[in-house]
Amino acid sequence: MILGRTLAIYFSARFFKSILGLFLLAAVLIFLFDVLELVRRGGDQEGFTVVRVALISILRVPLLLEQVIPFAVLFGSILAFVTLSRALELVVARASGISVWQFAAPAVVVGLIIGTLSVVAYNPLAVWLQHRSDEAAAGLFGSEQSFLLQTTQDVWVRQDGLDGESVLLAKQLLDGGTRLLDVTIFAFDKEGSFKERVEAATARLGDQIWFLEDVTVYTTERDPQQYGRYEVSTYLTATEVRESIGSPESISFWSLPRFIELARNAGLPAYRYTLQYQTLLARPLLLTAMIIIAAAVSLRVSRFGGLGSMILGGIVAGFVLYVLSELAKDFGGAGIVPPIVAAWAPGIFGVLMGLTILLKQEDG
Template identity: 25%
Template sequence: MYMLRFFPSRTLALYMARMFLLRSFAILAALVLVLQTLDLLGESGNILAHPGNGDAALWHYVTLRLPQIVARFLPFSVLLGTLVTFVTLNQNSEVISMKAAGASAHQILAPLVVASIGIAATSFVFNERVVVRSTETLNAWQDADYGAIPPDRGIVRNVWVRDGDDLIEAQAAGGRGSGTRLRGVRIFERDGGRLVSILRADRGQPEGDAWRLSTARRFDVTTGKLSDAGSPLVAKEVKPEQFTLASVSPDEKSLGALRLAIADLSAAGRPVGALEAGWWHKIAGPLSSILMPLLGSVAAFGLARSGLLFVRAVIGMVLGFAYFVADNFALAMGNLGAYPPFLAAWAPFILFFLIGEAVLIRSEE
């Protein structure tokens, strides 16, 4: 019956989970402190170069950059926390005591896996509620050279769209579908690659399968004359999504918002493979914390006095870092279209889960 229990005992499970969590978050705090300091030192010159920026701007940068660093290095901290926990237990012969009491390797590992599931769930919520917003704000601030961020958030700026031989520029585009609105429109009307005229308008909005411009003026390149063009109907077959979804970053959108953007881009006939890989990775990424106890479990088994404990810890670290390398490589291949989106996000997780299980079963034998 003892072997059929998920945990060896409630007391032991709480003891191991607490030890694992304390070490993981202590390592995370140390990593974040060092990396945030180095990052701030490298970026402080650019921040303070903008007139009016001072200490408050530096602290504002820290609040925006900190969530990104936490999200990126949380799985590393879980891996290192696993290794430190298991090395400590092994050195104190606590693992041997648990196995002598009849606990299997999976039972010894179970408290850490359950704790890591909680970490993965917290990481997912943190990414969705905090990281995407801080990333969007920080990118907008950096695009403004650390100056004042334009107040109308959610607006795509400086969009270029091709309509046959003509080029369309919109200083700003916002909204969705028939509610899309353009501001500062310029249409470079060309004939055989030669610029003929420039049509300017303050605003534009969809009307049928074209766009209705307001207060338009046309500049004729040949004569050099500027004339009133009224409210012409232009750019037939140009879809609103070509303006509003000109640049979509998975890092700046939540799971639901990214899925909506993918659907709009797909309906507009735009390639969405890289975005779909990013969407799947928003789920697979936080789950990497669950793999870390499995990959680091190699440090838990084997006699400490055999002299191979350090080697086992190094093997566990190599397995963990190999997963991150494989994950980044697969995601890059997905962005290039070499891997299907689902495979790019989930193949490393499944592969290293099987590797971790094989190592754990081998250790138990």
């Protein structure tokens, strides 16, 4: 029996509502916890207001929620399957000759649509909002900003310049690697001897030079000196800075291919950014895997009951895929395995696992 158009639309709407409901619930919870954390850490900082912190959190929550999308699809699909089963709608559908593959098809279509839209539209919007959040938070959290905003890591970057080598640390990266916040530079002369330590509130990358503002210079020969502006030579480019300090998640889906090409042309490894690009491309497949797994763990409930076993099965399946994804990400980001393999393997594994369980349940 072929699933009718009206019934397919009805099932699709039920799945979409369940997934959207869990996604919005997760958004509210993340926002509340995020605001509380920002208030706790920034409450005594100059320029702090509750409205400003709430705005920062609202702007950065969408990017944080990207990690929740697969789990919202998994548990939303489980909820939809169980709700349809308890209302006897799936029972009636199966009694009329509709197979599990047919009533799961609308859910898979919904997953593919959500996955595609989350990549081509939601991700670029979330990254743009994250950049606005970074700008709104600039200077508010001081040295803790990188921890709070989670857009960069404390990475020491070695650079060379006309005046000699130096080592740079920045707490936050803005404007594609051309502007840094909370910068520390250890400078050495051409003979390799330590010359000075430079601490600056901001640094802007020009043509082979860092333009620093609000600077304190420490040397072994005199007391600390304050400067409104200061310059440090460098051969680094914006691409090299972003590759060393920036996070792949801070680049939108549409900008990743161009950045990967720039990194490769500069002779830099682009494993992390290639992995991020392939991971986004593979997201529709991963969401499809989540829906098939949800059907596998929910089908037995519709026949034999056992809500606790269903929830446990869904959690275990989600945990397995999460661990596999993280391991693949670590291997792919380090260049141990090809990024394309690391990105697509979790989705392929999830689909095969779900199909195997469904085939066993349906056909023995």
